[in-house]
Amino acid sequence: MQNVLLMIVLIPVIAALLILPLKARAHAITRSIGMLGSLLSALFALAAYIAFQRSDAAYQFVLSVPWATINNAFAGTPLTITFAFAVDGISLPLVMLTGIVSVMAALRSFRVTERVKAHYVWQMLLVSGLYGVFAAADLFTFFFFLEVTLVASFFLILIFGQERREYAAFKFLIYRGIASVFLLLGFVGLAYALANSATTVSASQYMAYGPNFMSLNLLQLLDESVKAPLALGAQTWLFFVFLFAVLIEEAFVPFHTWLIDTHEQSDTSTNMLIGGVLMKVGLYIMLRFVVSILPLALAAYSEWLAILGVISILYGAFAAIAARDWRRLIAFSGISHMGLVLLAIGSMHALGLQGAVFMLVSSGLLTALLFYTVGAQAERTGTYEIGKLGGLSKSLPVLSGVLLVAALGTVGLPGLSGFISEITLFISSFERFPVVSTLGTLGMILAALYLLFAMQRTTFGPAQGAAQEGQGIARDASVTEAIPLLVLVAFVIAIGVFPNILGVVVHPTVQALAGRIGG
Amino acid sequence: MANEAWLIPAIPLLVYVILLVAGRRISEPVVAGISVSAVLLAFLLAIAVLADVAVNGPTAPTTYAWLDFGAHSLTVGYEVTMLNALMLVVVTLVSALVLLFSRSYMKGDERFSRFYQYLNLFVFSMLGLVISPNLLQFYIFWELVGVCSYLLVGFWYYKPEAAAAAKKAFIVTRIGDVGLFIGIILLYIATGTFDFNGLYTAGGAAFSQVATLAYHGASVPFGMSSSGFITLTALLVFIGAVGKSAQFPLHVWLPDAMEGPTPVSALIHAATMVAAGVYLVARMQPLFAASPVASETVAVIGGITALLAASIGLTQRDIKRVIAYSTVSQLGYMMMALGVGAYTAGIFHLMTHAFFKALLFLTAGSVIHALDTQDLFSMGGLRKKMPITHIAFLAGALALAGVPPFAGFWSKDEILSAAFQSGHYVLYAMGLLAAFFTAFYIFRVYFLVFWGEAKGEKHAHEGGSAMVIPLLVLGALATLSGFLNTPFDPFVTRFLTYGHPLGIGIDPPASLPLILVSVIIALLGIWLAYSVYGRANRGAELAKRMGVLYTLSYNKFYIDEIYHYLIVTPIFTIARAIAFIDRFIIDGIVRMLGELGYTGGVTLKYANTGQVQTYGVLTLFGLVALVAIALGIGGVL
């Protein structure tokens, strides 16, 4: 069980390596290997979920693989760079999310017919990177895998996107590259700041680390930040560096335009992985590094977070109303929902943090589901444009039904995963920011507005435009297509009806985390 | 028996799941048979539960952990109170009859089993809402009810009007839902619980004692005064009820919801969706009772709605729309009752209204089914062709108009007398005027549809027994159910005030003069309708004489248009403005930066002349400059 995280991260890489020497025409075996790799990793993720100690707030499945040692790195002590993995109640749900979405995306990629090999290789690397980011217990590991996701998604967009794919791919690369730079700055700052504060180490730690140790290990850093908390000044600087990275990474207004272009240009499975999983990384950074290590700065600037969050909520919602393309709408809707998470983090309360984790998972599942359905519809009708679709309920009842579930889940309908996230995070945000939160609830009304308008145009009414032309050839979801839909819907409903399946894992960790910020 | 109350919603849910899985493979009679018998079974259980609590009193909530969160764990469960035992019976009874009616109304529809599937989900949601022991679970089912109505109103999705109506219903009620959402969150923040019972400090057994919130913290949140906070939360909760129960100013969705199949209208209007709002206010009565401002607001909004909707109903041409506005108006009465503190009168009216309104809708459905039109002016002379429908409609109309001894008379009269006796004279006058309008418009429909000459070629006839039986049962109920709570034997009042629940008062006794006034008003309305529409249609004359008033009423006071210009248009304008800003300003700046980099590169490349010697000279100068700097600052950086 100790190596489970390593397995999860490595299996997709192995799958990619196995695909590499295959013949370019060997589509079937390429797809099978990709599918198997994703599935196996997801099963290991499931195993991790089952073996996870529910009541324990600490990191579990800790594993550290030394990679290189730099002598004389910091004040005479060596610095060992390791690949370290561990999960706690915040990262495990996201690892699970990666598992679910990656399998569904691999199934979806069955529809890719050109450059199949390249698609699967990059997709496997992206999946590995995503797993690695969420399972990382070390600054270096985290950054390493984040860069892997950057490169892999860049190529997925560049090769498999639509007309303006180059523009989108480079925009993606530049934006996220800048975010990475700030993140790196933040990481280095964190390592130095905490290394310098190591004057209060205990005797055993002294033995272990020496007088001036520098560590990139998250567990040690967390330990250290409790023993010798950083001064407010240092925290503030780091906070803003991290915040800037997160704002870009998570596409908060006004740094969001890259996401819109990316989603508008990418193919469906890439959109599922980017929108469903990669777009949760930024807020994960927030929870992982900012909330736990920089609590003073967070407390000092939490109003800012709330306000930034609400700006994104409203801006995203209004922009989604005006969107004419389904993918654009989903992208803006995602921005709007991530604003909610920022608001929840700003509220600095355990319930809010739990709501934040729930929202990340729920929005990941729903975004993937929306992209999948919309992609499947576009495959049949040839367009994503809302105005050109109509009356799909008649020709595509299953897809339309699933689209309805996804839309309602995104609106926050009880019984689906969105609601429990919204209620928990709003409870905590209302306690701290009643006025700002009231503005945030407007997003709930606007979400109903844009999704139902788009739904009505797409699935209701008489068949028209592209839908009509496509009627002859349009077939409803085939079995391989229906599986991902039903699985995703099943998870969305399961979390909505039995939130405890996630809650028991998340609760102890966020409770402990909230202890750090006095919530 | 009350401990098995969870079975009541579970049965329709089970049927829903069965139909979801196997619906397409089951034939129409079986689908309808399963559904009707299941809901009938639920009805029988509800009767048993009602009998149980009538004898043993309400049960304590049974709860299960839903989301563990330390001290704040969220729970779900069920409980049976006097109020919801009554609601269970009403909901299951009306639903069973509507399901039966749909058997022949929806016969041959392509998605027959889907229709029953949605109906079962709808019934399940409503029943789940009724037996919820806490606000969170209540809200969950509240939203589910909204979604079911969305699905059912938009059932004929290929009709653009139906799709638009479904969307409108969902979004408008959503506005109210968000109010409720904020309300329950604030209540939770203040009291640390969602439980209906745990919200208030134990008030003891003192009858109608004013409750206060059970603040779990040291003080009221946000530094508000306690009464201010109670008023705020009560008003927020009321916003939810306004949306769901179609009260002014959020009443606009309900008449449009007529685009759905008629049985759906009957279900939405009589027993399920719109009743949820009234039920919510009744359930939260201790909170409203503790805030005079909130109760006054409820009463005033109720009064305005009653009058406004009744006056719109006077002139509509679509039979279902008239009845829809009458629903809005009657819901206004219920709110008014709850607002002036006449708790049992409000609930009693909810119950009688469920019967006679379901009856009116189903008879209207029967008429529409027979004639294939909803336009009042192309109907007529059905008295002889559809005798059962005629009698049933007449019973419903008399009940709605408030003619003794029909059901509506007893309940409406209680409300009006409570308004008068609690000193709300203006509301009383409004209610009276609305009653006059009500009598007029419903008999306008009656005379237009059943009297006069037959129009159109279609040969009208009664529907099958599946259509007739519900009409007979509901007709009997509309006629007789009023006797459950007469001033001589107030059975429902006794039942609902069992054990002196907190914050609930006893309605003032009836007074003979007030009863006489309302009876006279109702008869006046009927007489006017007869004189205008009874022998010949002289409606056009009357309309001309009314001038502006007619135009206003016919156009629903232009409320839809006002909303369109005040709310819808601005939202879309903002959205377009933001889309513009997004595309051309924010992304424009981004693209400008990109262009800047490109242009900079293109410009600077001309410095690369390819002349090695130029490079060499520049390098030399650079070196010299660096050395000079190094010397200048006395060291190599």
Add this chain to the structure above:
Amino acid sequence: MALQPFLALGVILFGIGLYGALTKRNLIIVLISIEMMLNASNINLIAFSHFAVTPNANGQVFALFNIAIAAAEVAVGLAILLAFFRLRNSADVRDVNTMKW
């Protein structure tokens, strides 16, 4: 003997070479100038190793290496020059501009 005269010679040679490499238009002169700069550095190498605290022959060894490298460089340089001359029929340094933007 002192170190300074050798260094002065080296500087003068290097300066002349640099001037020639940067200003002369004929490619052959440019090549010769570069050789001159190399030789200036050879002089410095030998001088420094000779006048070091512990005199040794390291500098001379490196100077020999340099001469060998210079020979190789001239060979390559002249070859490029020839090829260029055949292509463009010119030995003017200003014509060597194919690497511009």
